[in-house]
Amino acid sequence: MSSKRPSDASTPPRVVIDHAADVLTFTLDNPGHGNEVTGAMLDDMLIELRKEATSPGARVLRIRARGNVFCTGRERAGLTLAAIRRESARLIKFKGALRSSPLISVAEVQGDALGFGFGLAIVCDFALVADRASLAFPEMRSGLAPVAILSYLGEYVLPRFAFPLIFFGEPIDPHRAQQIGLISQVCPPARLSAEADALVERILRLDPSAVRRCKSFFLSSQQNSFDQNCGLAVDALTKGSLALLARRK
Structure with a gap:
């Protein structure tokens, strides 16, 4: 199933x-407002992520955007304590669902990614970024401590890099972001889609069950001690080896 439509400033964000074979694609379509992600957009993506978590129909999730920028942030519509709390909870649920999804996620960042947009790219399994893109967490410059980002940034980059990036909110060059481990690959803008296509093809050539086990164990191992991981590895390796033997029969 696939849905396409033209986009302009008069259309709602x-x-x-799109569902195409083994690939699920989210395309941010709010270019008139810097592809800011609204609450309704988060809800739509959460519904799909929850479907895939319980009844997988795809193997790869591709996240991209229309227009010249990837995503410059998220909507902040709440004006009361209850509304702001609901917004915050939805944001955290979405990032958690994306990170833990059994799908291998690929962010295709063709332009600027700020705040929520930069974080969205980071929590994907692979983040491909155009070399002209500006990347930043500017929240502190508006007087807001970005604790949602701080809750996971330390798992991707060392504290000496992470804290100044958040604290001062200054843009970071994509090449520097790759050096410190925040993104996977820097591409010329004209090559970005082709590089993402090639990456998706590489992922799809791998055994689906092995891919899901690999991602699941990788994520859980980051939360456990060395001894815990060793114990879990025995069971995981046994199950994986049995599955491999079964496929060879």
């Missing part, structure tokens, strides 16, 4: 969701 949305995320275009």
Whole structure:
């Protein structure tokens, strides 16, 4: 199933969701407002992520955007304590669902990614970024401590890099972001889509069950001690080896 539509400033912001074989694609479609992600867009993506978590129909999640920028932040519509708390909870649920999804996620960042947008790229399994893109967490410059980002940034980059990046909110060059481990690959803008296509093809050539086990164990191992991981590895390796033997029969 696939849905396509032209986009202009008069159309309501949305995320275009495409299903094509083993690939699920989210396309941010709010270019008139810097592809800011609204609450409704988060809800739509959360619904799909929850479907895939319980009844997988795809193997790869591709996140991209229309227009000249990837995503310059998220909507902050709440004006009361209850509304702001709901917004915050939805944001955290979405990032958690994306990170823990059994799908291998690929962010295709064709332009600027700021705040939520930069974090969205980081929590994907692979983040491919155009070399002209500006990347930043500017929240502190507006007087807001970005604790949602701080809750996970330390798992991707060392504290000496992470804290100044958040604290001062200054843009970081994509090449520097790759050096410190925040993104996977820097591409010329004209090559970005082709590089993402090639990456998706590489992922799809791998055994689906092995891919899911690999991602699941990788994520859980980051939360455990060395001894815990060793104990879990025995069971995981046994199950994986049995599955491999079964495929060879």
